Amino acid sequence: MGKFQIITHPLIQHKLTILRQTKTGSKDFRELVNEIAMLMGYEVTRELPLEDVEIETPITQTVQKRLSGKKMAIVPILRAGIGMVDGFLSLVPAAKVGHIGMYRDEETLKPVEYLVKLPEDIDQRQIFVVDPMLATGGSAILAIDSLKKRGASNIKFVCLVSAPEGVKALQEAHPDIDIFTAALDEKLNENGYIVPGLGDAGDRLFGTK
């Protein structure tokens, strides 16, 4: 079973509390999602492999560390996942960005895929799938199905707010992936929204209804 980790850093928790509030408008919402994503990015890249490299400083020759292993890809689930991309890119600017477009049918709560655009060598990359919300888990499961169908195998899922129902469903469907979240909330309501949650992340990011 992959790892399930709640990232409890005080800065993340503080920013998430502001993000959740109804009075936080789109501009601040966007900035906060970006900042939290960057702080989470720091944690979720903690285990990236390093290798020795010989370099020359102005003083001497020395052996130091640099990143080794697979190249990275960030894959936001549209739309709301877009809000987390810049935060990640500020840490790993050389990463490629794939896009998976998906929306939840409001009646059935089942995800509908409308776009998949990925780097050609996605099967060789360490992938971070990003989406602020993990509710029923349907969108994350389908996005990861889509990635695996195209040969991807090294996948971590990163969200801001999750519901126990979504975590369970994602772990059952894809037991190999690591899941990182900034908060594990109480439950889903009858409309499939996370409680207490933060509402509709996409709408709040982009100012739509």
Ligand SMILES: O=P(O)(O)OC[C@H]1O[C@H](OP(=O)(O)OP(=O)(O)O)[C@H](O)[C@@H]1O
């Ligand atoms: O776990 P689930 O039950 O599938 O719900 C989570 C999904 O719902 C939201 O997207 P939404 O469908 O609202 O699309 P949007 O990002 O375009 O607003 C959210 O960003 C996730 O992708």
Ligand SMILES: O=c1cc[nH]c(=O)[nH]1
């Ligand atoms: O609470 C929720 C659940 C799904 N999607 C959201 O944006 N918010």
Ligand SMILES: [Mg+2]
């Ligand atoms: Mg939405």
